[in-house]
Amino acid sequence: MDFAKLLVSTNRSDRSEFDTLVHRCHRQAYNVAYRLTGNHADAEDLTQESFLRAFRFFDRYNRDMPFENWLFRIMSRVFIDELRKKPKHRSQSLDQPITTGSGGEAEVQLEIPDFEGDPERIVLRAELDDYLQNALLALPEEFRIAVILADIEGLSYEEIAEAMTCSIGTVRSRLHRGRKLLRSKLGVGS
Amino acid sequence: MNCRQVNHLLSAYIDGELPGHDYRAVAKHLANCTDCHSEYHSLVQTKRLLTALRMKQPTGDLASAVIANVHQSGARVKSRQTWSSRGMIFSNMLQAGFLGAGVLFLAGVIYTQSNARQRGISIQWHSSTINNQDRLPDSPLAGQRAFTRVNFPGFGPQQSVSFTFINPVKSSNFASLPSMSQPVTLKPMGSHRTH
Numbered sequence A: 001m002d003f004a005k006l007l008v009s010t011n012r013s014d015r016s017e018f019d020t021l022v023h024r025c026h027r028q029a030y031n032v033a034y035r036l037t038g039n040h041a042d043a044e045d046l047t048q049e050s051f052l053r054a055f056r057f058f059d060r061y062n063r064d065m066p067f068e069n070w071l072f073r074i075m076s077r078v079f080i081d082e083l084r085k086k087p088k089h090r091s092q093s094l095d096q097p098i099t100t101g102s103g104g105e106a107e108v109q110l111e112i113p114d115f116e117g118d119p120e121r122i123v124l125r126a127e128l129d130d131y132l133q134n135a136l137l138a139l140p141e142e143f144r145i146a147v148i149l150a151d152i153e154g155l156s157y158e159e160i161a162e163a164m165t166c167s168i169g170t171v172r173s174r175l176h177r178g179r180k181l182l183r184s185k186l187g188v189g190s
Numbered sequence B: 001m002n003c004r005q006v007n008h009l010l011s012a013y014i015d016g017e018l019p020g021h022d023y024r025a026v027a028k029h030l031a032n033c034t035d036c037h038s039e040y041h042s043l044v045q046t047k048r049l050l051t052a053l054r055m056k057q058p059t060g061d062l063a064s065a066v067i068a069n070v071h072q073s074g075a076r077v078k079s080r081q082t083w084s085s086r087g088m089i090f091s092n093m094l095q096a097g098f099l100g101a102g103v104l105f106l107a108g109v110i111y112t113q114s115n116a117r118q119r120g121i122s123i124q125w126h127s128s129t130i131n132n133q134d135r136l137p138d139s140p141l142a143g144q145r146a147f148t149r150v151n152f153p154g155f156g157p158q159q160s161v162s163f164t165f166i167n168p169v170k171s172s173n174f175a176s177l178p179s180m181s182q183p184v185t186l187k188p189m190g191s192h193r194t195h
C-alpha cells in the first residue's frame, strides 16, 4: 500500500480549505504582523510562521471561531516566542526627532488631527504613521498585542482574551495601561 | 463611583465593553467631572489615532508565498481519529521501524569496524568457498597472522589479517569438492606480501 498517496488524498481537502483561508486572511495577518514588529521583513516572517503553525495544528481549529482570531492567537504566541529568542528589539526612540522623506533633517512636529471634525477628511501623513508605529513598538509586548487587536483589528475583549489566552479582566487592564502609555508617548491631550 | 474607579473603567467604557449598570454610572460621572472627562477625551483620541492607521500592504504575492511555504515545509495536518489517520499512524510506525532497523544496522557496521580496527581483519575460509584463488593466500598461512597490502574499504593499508581454516559447509554435490585430505593449492596474490 502506498501510504504517501493515501496521505496526499486525505490532506487534499484540508489543504484547499487552508489555501482559501490564506487568500482571505493574509493581508489582515500581514497588517497585524507589521504593527507588531514595525518592519517589512519581520512582518513577513511572522506571517509565514503563523500560517505554518496554523496549518500544522489545523485539526485543532474550532470552526466556531473566526479563522482570523485563531490566527491572531497563534501569531501572538509566535511573536512573543520569537522576541524572547532574539536580542532586544531595536526601536527608534520617540525622543529622537523624526526625519521627513522630502524635507531633510527638519524635525517634524507631531500634528494630532482634530478628530472632532470629519474623520473622512483626515489624512494621516506617512510621518505620523511612523510616529505611531514607533510608539507602538515602545509598548511592552503584551500591551502592544492587546492594543493592536482592539484598536487596529477591532476585536472584542472576549476575542482578545481568547487570542492572548488570558482573562477579560487582564485584557481590560492591558488595554487601558497600553493606551495610557501610548497617550503619553504621543503627547495626546497634554 | 469615585474618580479612581471611573478611571479604571474608561477604556472599557470607550470600547463599549462595560455592562449596562457600569456604563451608566461612568457616563453619569463623566457628565459632572471635568478631570475625568478630559482623561476620557485623550484616551478616545489615542484610540482614534490607531483606528485611523492605514492598513500596511504586503509587497509581492504573499498569499502564494505562504501557500508554497506551507506545502513545501512538509508540515502535515496532525492526525484526526479517522481511518486515514490510522493509515498515517501505521505509515509512521513503518517509518519508525525502518529507521530503527537502519540505526541498528549502522550501529552493527560501526561496531564491526571498530572491532576490526582493534583486532585486525579476520578472514574465515574453507576449501569449498575457494573459487577465486587469486584473492586468497597460500594455505600454509591459514591460522597465522600475516600482514597484507590489500586495501579494504574503511581500513588502513597495513593491518594484521588472520586466516582461519574452518570446515566447509556441506554441499549436496560432494564430487565437485576437493578432498579434505588433500591440501588446497592456492596461487599467491600478486600484490600481497607477508612478513
Ligand SMILES: [Zn+2]
Binding pocket: B002, B003, B006, B029, B033, B034, B035, B036, B037
Ligand atoms: Zn472624576
